[in-house]
Amino acid sequence: MDDDQRLLEATAALLESAGHTVTCAGDGELALRLARADRIDIVLTDYMMPVMDGLQLARAIGLDPVLSAIPVVLVSAVATPLVGSPIRASLRKPFTGASLLELIARLALRRS
Template sequence: MSSILLVDDEPDLLETCRVILAAEGYAVRCARNGVEALRLALRQPPDLIVTDWMMPVMGGGELCRQIRAHPVLANIPILVQTATPPPGPADWDDCLIKPVTAALLLATV
């Protein structure tokens, strides 16, 4: 079973994505900011990270930079979900502009 780490500071969106992905058989863990996500990823590296861009404590941009800089995490694919396209250069693998449909999320994952 593939594992996904979801990162978003909006609890409703986090839960919705978790339910969608879990229903498809993914093992899903959730974090509400980049600091929490980095801690979870280091404890048990996921197969994919899906993160919001704008978050308190540590945003998606810094999370992506730290993941890419860490040898254990550097090769994990990162999917960014955001309301506005983040500036480059890209430390992530793909980006979806919110709102994202369940079908698009699943097809991209």
């Protein structure tokens, strides 16, 4: 999830080309609704998002008994996860496609 439409589309295309199914949201509130409605395996979120920022989204996911096992990855140029936050991993912008795919593979293995 990212509010930068170009980055959102490029990230989605990269993940889809690697065989992943992608659901996109332009704000944190929509992302939370989609996570509750669909079977989501991993959430990628920017920190600076409209309506609900990435940390608020991660906290909401962590507090929801149905969603709490979903790893949340913070993708940001400015923020890093705070100690004790529900963020499971982070990726600093700008990032390479290979680093994103490696992180997704690592998190997917932990969930299996």
